[in-house]
Amino acid sequence: MGVQYTQFNEVNMNDIDAVVVGSGFAGGVVARELAERAGKRVLIIEKRPHIGGNMYDEKDEAGILVHKYGPHIFHSNDKRAFDYARRFSGFLGYQHRVLADWYGTYMPVPFNKNSMEIAFGEEKAAHYIEKLIDTFGDECKVTINELREQDDPELAEIADFVYKNVFLYYTQKQWGLTPEEVDPSVTARVPVFISRDNRYFQDAYQGMPVFGYTKLFEEMLDHENIQVCLNTEAESVFELEFESEAEDAPLSAIKLHGKKFEGPIVYTGPLDELFLARFGRLPYRSLDFVYETFDKEHVLPCGTVNFTVTEDYTRITEFKYLTGQKSDKTTIMKEYSRAYEDPNTQTPYYAILSDENRVHYERYRALTAKLPNFYPLGRLAEYRYYNMDKIISLALELSDKLVEE
Numbered sequence: 001m002g003v004q005y006t007q008f009n010e011v012n013m014n015d016i017d018a019v020v021v022g023s024g025f026a027g028g029v030v031a032r033e034l035a036e037r038a039g040k041r042v043l044i045i046e047k048r049p050h051i052g053g054n055m056y057d058e059k060d061e062a063g064i065l066v067h068k069y070g071p072h073i074f075h076s077n078d079k080r081a082f083d084y085a086r087r088f089s090g091f092l093g094y095q096h097r098v099l100a101d102w103y104g105t106y107m108p109v110p111f112n113k114n115s116m117e118i119a120f121g122e123e124k125a126a127h128y129i130e131k132l133i134d135t136f137g138d139e140c141k142v143t144i145n146e147l148r149e150q151d152d153p154e155l156a157e158i159a160d161f162v163y164k165n166v167f168l169y170y171t172q173k174q175w176g177l178t179p180e181e182v183d184p185s186v187t188a189r190v191p192v193f194i195s196r197d198n199r200y201f202q203d204a205y206q207g208m209p210v211f212g213y214t215k216l217f218e219e220m221l222d223h224e225n226i227q228v229c230l231n232t233e234a235e236s237v238f239e240l241e242f243e244s245e246a247e248d249a250p251l252s253a254i255k256l257h258g259k260k261f262e263g264p265i266v267y268t269g270p271l272d273e274l275f276l277a278r279f280g281r282l283p284y285r286s287l288d289f290v291y292e293t294f295d296k297e298h299v300l301p302c303g304t305v306n307f308t309v310t311e312d313y314t315r316i317t318e319f320k321y322l323t324g325q326k327s328d329k330t331t332i333m334k335e336y337s338r339a340y341e342d343p344n345t346q347t348p349y350y351a352i353l354s355d356e357n358r359v360h361y362e363r364y365r366a367l368t369a370k371l372p373n374f375y376p377l378g379r380l381a382e383y384r385y386y387n388m389d390k391i392i393s394l395a396l397e398l399s400d401k402l403v404e405e
């Protein structure tokens with residue numbers, strides 16, 4: 001059958017039981033679950049010209065499958081989330097490897113025993129490794145913050161090296177902040193690993209959809225009860241009603257085509273956008289992606305190279321490593337991190353986690369709290385730093401709840 005696309009003007013809301021804003025994993029999974037398990041007729045409203053959220057991929061002019069919104073590698077310890085993704089696509093057993101370009105020398109990231117030998121030479125590294133094992137244990141992960149808290153002068157030396165050569169400049173480029181200024185959970189994503197394991201992730205389930213994410217989403221949303229309106233912003237079709245005129249007055253109803261919608265509304269976009277940024281825009285980081293194609297089989301030694309001490313981009317990804325595609329050409333992508341300033345030309349990619357921003361977010365969240373059929377879900381709507389697997393898991397939890405109702 002294929003995905004059923006429609007125009008919002010042509011939708012009769014009497015034929016719709018649930019509305020989902022956004023077609024990434026958050027929206028896609030809920031739509032599929034409600035359609036399949038509860039027989040709900042679901043309308044997806046998506047502002048982009050395609051489904052798949054940030055996972056969207058497509059072939060470029062050279063025929064290379066590229067990710068349009070940043071490199072996406074599936075990795076998880078959550079079997080339910082992985083099994084769910086696998087329902088809609090076979091997966092290739094890809095294991096991601098990242099090297100830091102350290103003034104022209106490559107060293108594995110996360111920083112590990114092998115990186116230590118490159119950085120300090122074998123003899124000194126052997127001594128440091130022993131020290132790390134004595135302090136933290138072998139095959140253990142230690143965050144850079146934890147390492148920097150150690151009093152021992154040799155551990156302090158290691159910490160200082162990793163801080164200056166792996167985290168400082170990359171974090172400044174990515175966030176416009178130092179590692180001390182970002183939420184500790186951010187740098188904790190890439191801890192020092194006392195191991196010879198050069199993989200970026202150690203999760204039990206890792207891989208890439210055989211024919212790409214877009215195909216996976218086409219499979220997931222291919223259901224007779226699901227209709228998709230592309231190029232449609234929620235704020236342009238939602239008529240919001242509030243309890244009063246006050247700026248902080250909560251939402252009391254959402255109308256679509258002039259009629260109060262009583263079914264579940266699952267919203268996966270940024271909450272401030274829905275309210276036209278009435279309390280000011282929520283802070284996000286955005287990215288610019290620059291692609292380049294070469295008449296060569298490969299240009300990088302592995303899937304991603306992080307530029308931790310030089311360059312103004314953060315990392316380069318060569319997609320063929322991730323997707324397993326064979327070609328005598330190759331396409332790479334550089335990521336430039338930017339402040340998110342203009343919603344018309346930029347996309348919000350990363351919530352900037354801080355207490356102050358959480359308070360700001362909660363102000364928007366409070367506007368929706370009294371509307372019992374409104375469910376903010378996902379990386380944008382919850383203002384969180386979630387990976388795909390977590391989103392699938394949360395979407396399944398919400399679906400379980402909605403299916404039971």
Ligand code: FAD
Binds near residue numbers: 023027071074232274
């Ligand atoms: P999204 O995928 O962002 O989907 C939200 C959808 O809602 C979008 O399609 C958007 O167009 C639509 N939308 C938003 N606002 C509106 C509106 N007002 N009206 C209508 N539609 C709207 N995770 C991993 O597990 N592995 C990785 O390797 C990985 N790499 C990443 C790399 C980058 C650069 C980034 C930014 C993220 C990465 N992630 C990765 C995280 C992953 O992208 C998210 O976990 C996932 O996209 C979250 O899914 P979502 O459905 O919540 O949001």
Ligand code: UDP
Binds near residue numbers: 170308
């Ligand atoms: N980071 C770093 N140097 C690296 C890799 C990561 O400083 O070589 C820090 C940086 O602050 C980054 C964070 O760790 O934003 C999380 O990295 P991850 O690779 O998980 O980021 P994502 O893939 O989500 O952009």
